[in-house]
Amino acid sequence: MTVPDLMDLPDLRRELLFTALRGVEGGSSLAFTIFQEIAVGIVEGRLPPGHEVNSAELARRFSTSRTPVREALLLLERESLVIIPPRRRPYVSPVDMAQVREIYEIRASLYALVSELLVARASDAEIAGLRRWQGLLESDAACGDVDAYFWHNVGFRNAEVSLAKNGELQRRLSSLGLQMHRFRHLSLSLPGRLLHSVADHERLVNAYADRDAGLAAAVSRSLVMRGYRAIERAGGV
């Protein structure tokens, strides 16, 4: 957990997006670099859904051969960011509202699990550490700094997950998170949402401190689903 809140936002961003995925890159780190580059482009919206990402052009742009690019595309496909139809050009996968719902349902369930495991396994000191993130969230919300709030929120979640001490779960949630970041901008546009969220986080940390697994799980789940409903109300994708 080091001291990620001291990092500036761009570094924090890449850090949070990819940490749990590193080490799964399949040997070739060149492919992983290309993968990151394109992945960031997709989640930032620079590469919109449907946009072609053909291996030949990418190979030229990165001045490598097509082999590492193909590997990168396979990694992107495994994160559901890209679709590779046989014998046809790969393209950035579309996001429809149904899929957003599916992903949020899974995330709600898994974060509830995180909360349960955390209550059972985290030390008091570790739980106290979460309060630092919560403090950041509060000050961000007070300033109305939506972007900082979002990324510190991601940091909070990551800290939670690592306290659940389940590496497999961490990897799966990270993978889901990458895909979810594509429509994040939709979920924080609504006013009042930040304050709701701050209150929920406080309730959550208190439940952790009280070692109330049931309550923590319930709050976690409702926190995620509230995010989904915000997107839904904002008119979907």
Next chain:
Amino acid sequence: MTVPDLMDLPDLRRELLFTALRGVEGGSSLAFTIFQEIAVGIVEGRLPPGHEVNSAELARRFSTSRTPVREALLLLERESLVIIPPRRRPYVSPVDMAQVREIYEIRASLYALVSELLVARASDAEIAGLRRWQGLLESDAACGDVDAYFWHNVGFRNAEVSLAKNGELQRRLSSLGLQMHRFRHLSLSLPGRLLHSVADHERLVNAYADRDAGLAAAVSRSLVMRGYRAIERAGGV
């Protein structure tokens, strides 16, 4: 769900193992074939943990070039069946008890979610369809046919998942399932386990029919965790 119970067991097996993963093969179907071949070898235990799977030899065995084999290895890595250290030979990933626990925790949570969603979304007819699988399980348990019981159990779970109508969830559970099948033989060795399991399945289907989401989720979760505890008691891996 067609009529999978009419298929003979070997077909059913491959079908159940890979259906949800098909379509994610990344264009090259040659790579997917190799992937399946090796994956089956691993989950059947023919390729034990630690066994080397280097691309050069595999290319010779399948009489292709190394490129499709490398792709297959990447797919295997994404399913956590193989580890690919940089610049070193890939090998079948070891399974330690901690990881087994991690996977079962996730599966318990996700199957609880499946049950909730199923109650909300499946039609009465679809739920009635589950009773057919349950019937198979009962007769298998009566005969003491452990192998048939296992695979029909997998079929039952698959049917449940597809009734939850969440494709993303289906894919993630299928991926977890593939890895889990590596230590399945451990979980059904204990006597009396089949009867317990049959009773649980009946309770589960009844909860579905009663549209009792809370009960169904609880039974689902306990069903999975009972499997884990069976492995644990059997002395782990």
Next chain:
DNA sequence: CTCTCCCGAAGTGTCGACACCTTGCGATCC
């Protein structure tokens, strides 16, 4: 003017080759 067919441009899957790296074994040295 529209539809069809054809052909060239360009991309995909696969291949064999190459430089670099790891590994295991045998010669060498203490």
Next chain:
DNA sequence: GGATCGCAAGGTGTCGACACTTCGGGAGAG
């Protein structure tokens, strides 16, 4: 004899090439 070094065998990551397929536009028929 046991540890150390070096070298050959073989694997890995990357590359450029090739056949086949798809895509898009332009010639030609209706």
